[in-house]
Amino acid sequence: MSGEHHGTDATLAAQVRHVEALLEERGLVDPAELDRALEAFLARASPANGSRVVARAWLDAGFRARLLADGNTALVELGLSMGGGLQEQRLKVVENTADAHNVIVCTLCSCYPIALLGPSPTWYKSEAYRSRVVREPRAVLAEFGFDLDPAVAITVWDASAETRYLVLPRRPAGTHGLDERSLAALVTRNGLIGVAAV
Amino acid sequence: MSRINDVGGMQGFAAIEEEADEPPFHSDWEAHVFAINRALMGRGVYNLDEFRDAVEQMAPQHYLDSSYYEKWLHAISTLLVRKGVVSAEEISAGQVSHD
Incomplete structure (x- = not known):
């Protein structure tokens, strides 16, 4: 605290x-x-949901395309939703590539894909993260021990009450042949926020 | 006009503190605040936009001095009074001290 x-x-x-x-x-x-x-x-809202979504996207190009086009509809394929028992929010999944990295924040309060990640960590809701990640994202990532290649562009997505974001990290090298469960185990909550590579 | 919650790009805040293996809630009361808020929104006593607005209306010093779920408790209390569910006197009868 x-x-x-x-x-x-x-x-x-x-x-x-x-x-x-x-x-x-x-x-x-x-x-x-x-x-x-x-x-x-x-029991329902846990980062395991977000990890599963990512693992499926890594394995199934069709699912990945549907997820990036319309997150809410693609979630239904995995039996998930953004409702969490209350009003459903729009989900926009943003994909990391070799030259583009994404980070999520809610500068105004604490908007977060809670149904996919569980309750957010205190740092995500802190004034320090909310104020700084939009001004100096690279320095903030470095504080998380994540030194992003300076050639990689960073986009910071500011969530709102209606739209929540989830980062689709890059699949790590050397993971060919792993099944969905093993791939999901590689994905961390911080990777889904964008303050870690995976 | 921006309010105190609109901190994006503001300078001067400290380093980010990441807590290892952070639990969803640090105290039982935080979990209760979370659950009460969901129950009240679920029953339509107020909606999410009203709730956020109530947090964001906090006086700047109070906002910055309050922990996350303390802000929620403040907003819930504000809305319960505003909606006529309880009186301000009833709410404050439980407050041992404030400041």
Whole structure:
């Protein structure tokens, strides 16, 4: 955690219990239902989804073309969606190539393909990442230990409430013959955000 | 006019801190804030745009001093009062201190 806490953890926990109790009184939330919904959400929304999408795209050129043309429709082929139980957002998949690299951010808040990557890491939501990655993306990637070839152009995609982005990393060399599951295991959440190569 | 959340390109923020093996939530209360927000949007008490707007209306100093889910708690509380679900007095009755 950042140490920038306005309230202490105990104070905030007490306030959340207080608000939850008020909502329970009004019949707007049911604590047991909240727990179940949270558990189901966390089981469903995980970076494993995004990794699977990438592995399939690496193996199946037809799927890759459909994914890049219309992410939401292609996801259905894998039994996935961008809804996450709430309103569905448009998915735009951006493909890394030998001379073009992509990075995603939400400069205004924290928009993120949560259905494909799970809850976002704290750094993604930090003012530091949001302010800097659009001004000095190469320096930011270097802070993640990712020294991108200076000849490779970087595009930073700023997500919005309606449109979320996912990076399609380049398939690593020496991975011929690997099946979808083994390829998916090579893909990291940071690679899907664009702050790692894969 | 931009508000304090519009930090893209702003200079002066520190280095990015990446936490190894970060869990989805750091405390139980964060998970509850997340779940309560989804439940309220799911029930149509408010929508995502209203929620974002409530976060982005925070006073600059308060916004920058608050952790991510603290901003969410603030926005949820603001909207519950604005929508007439609870009164400001009821919300603040739970606050031990603020600042």
